[in-house]
Amino acid sequence: MVRSGGVAGMVLTVDVDAAELDPDAATALTVLVDGCDLVDGPPSTVADGFAYEVTVAGDDGSVRRARFGQGGAPPGADALVAWVIDGSHGTRRLGR
Amino acid sequence: MARRGVSVVSGRLTGVSGCRCEIAPPSLLLAVAERGDPRVRDAALRTLLTSAALRSRRSSLGPTLRRLGISPADVAFLPARAPATGPDNTVYDMAGGDEGSLPGRRVRGSADAPVADTAVNEAFDGAASTAAFYRDVFGRDSIDGRGLDLVSSVHFGQRYDNAFWTGDQMVYGDGGGGVFAAGALTRALDVVAHELTHGVTQFAAALQYRGQSGALNESFSDVFGSLVAQWARGQDARAATWLIGEGTLEPTLGGALRSMIAPGTAFSGDDQPADMDGYADLPVDDDPRNDNGGVHVNSGIPNRAFAEAARALGGRAWETVGPVWYTVLTDGRLRPTADFAACAALTVTVAGERYGEGSPQQDAVRGGWEAVKVRLAADPR
The missing domain is CATH 3.10.170.10 (Elastase; domain 1)
Structure with a gap:
């Protein structure tokens, strides 16, 4: 997941591998991904709004990706973003 | 252009005369504004907003405007009713x-x-x-x-x-x-003022939030964010740190969001270029990594031009170079699609108008842009 913009203008990338999560967290992530409609949404309409990219790579080699701005998340994406960005799972990197 | 069912032309409500519905309740007008045909919608919306403005302050319109997808700048025709005590x-x-x-x-x-x-x-x-x-x-x-x-x-x-x-x-x-x-x-007062200055820009030059005009939009917010903080402290330009958001980050990340005088040094991973040699030519697309064409990246270039000019002159930056930047932002000559060169040329022109051709202030402004390698017309002297 990539988040950019905001007043800081930083690019934050969070990578979460479900195989490395504890069972409860893996289940929670699976539920959130399954409940997320991964389609592009409108960009943020405000200066310093966030922009997001969510990419889900499946075990079968499939890759789904959605890009949207703050306030324009497709159904289910807000919850997934909150779990990944605000949670303590995965690895985080700042930079383009 | 239609936004959420409200007919808008060039960002302004279209004018419709002949329909005055003061006795209609606001809820009915709002329903009509959201669902009626375009002409009726315009009339209902205009009546709703005008009557609301007359009976209350314009701030009360915010939620209604947001619901209809309209900016306050789109309804600038409404009467302003700020009392002598200033805005609420x-x-x-x-x-x-x-x-x-x-x-x-x-x-x-x-x-x-x-x-x-x-x-x-x-x-x-x-x-x-x-x-x-x-x-x-x-x-x-x-x-x-x-x-x-x-x-x-x-x-x-x-x-x-x-x-x-x-x-x-x-x-x-x-x-x-x-x-x-x-x-x-x-x-952080400079962060607060940065964001509020996005509002000033919205109502003034309306710089498009993409590419170089977007980087200028970001830069004007940093410039006036920094000036508000310096003004509140009574701080000299040579004593200022020219850091934006100093102390706001998690300490492990770094000391500030941006450095206006030394772009690229504010935090670990700061990739702002210090001059045009390092300009990040990022595409304007929906990839969040590209930051609308680098609006938060390349803003370091005009930021540094301002800080260099202010430091060269010393004294209170809000009284030296600040008025030049404010005039450029607000007097109508800066186009919404302006690039760095156009903004730079205008600041030199305005500095000449304000302080005189060949004045130290104009020389400082010119020097600021030269330091960041933005091309200016040759000095006629």
Whole structure:
């Protein structure tokens, strides 16, 4: 997941591998991904709004990706973003 | 252009005459505005907004405008009713809610004493200081120049690491989400003023938020964010750090969001270029990594041009170079699609108009742009 913009203008990338999560967290992530409609949404309409990219790579080699701005998340994406960005799972990197 | 069913031409409501519906209740007018045919919608919306403006202050229109997808700048034809006491300053508590629940619960107004919530008081004071700066230094009546009330909402979202201007109000998260220190977003006056200056830009030059015009948009916010903080401290340009958001980041990330005098040095991973040699030619697309064509990246270039000019002159930057940048932002000559070269040329022109051709101030402005390698027309001397 990539988040950019905001007043800081930083690019934050969070990578979460479900195989490395504890069972409860893996289940929670699976539920959130399954409940997320991964389609592009409108960009943020405000200066310093966030922009997001969510990419889900499946075990079968499939890759789904959605890009949207703050306030324009497709159904289910807000919850997934909150779990990944605000949670303590995965690895985080700042930079383009 | 149609937005959420409201007929708008070139960002302004289309004029429809002959329909005055003062006796219709607002709820009915709103329903008509949202669902009627275009001509009826326009008439209903115009009546709704005009009557609301006449019976109350324009700040009360914010939620209605947002619901209809309209910016306050689109309804500039409405009468401004700022009293002699200045714009109202009101803070709301979002209690963790998101865009759908703006502005939240009213917790402090202009005449109210400070409350127990630090974020509320900081948002209140930051908005007041920023408005006072624009009024006392440049004679500007609030954000829109016409007395727009100051509305701030705090405690937006959960550990939300951002503050932003919606087009009619300020919104602050609590931070603590891994980038900002908890409580930092309302504490930093330059961050507050940065965001409110996005409002000034919206009502003035309306710089498009993409590519070089977007980087200028960001830079004007940093310039006036820094000036508000320097003004509040009574600080000389040579004593200023020229850091934006100093102390707001999680300490492990670095000391500030941006350095205006030394772009690229504010935090670990700061990739702002210090001059045009390092210009990041990023595409304007929907890839979040590209930042709308580098609006937060290349803003370091005009930022440094301003800081170099202010430092060269010394003294109070809000009285030396600040007025030049303010005139450029607000007097109508800077186009919404302006690039760095156009903005630079205009600052040199304005400095000449204000201080005289060949004056030290004009030389300092020219020197600032030369330091960042933005091309200027040859000095005629």
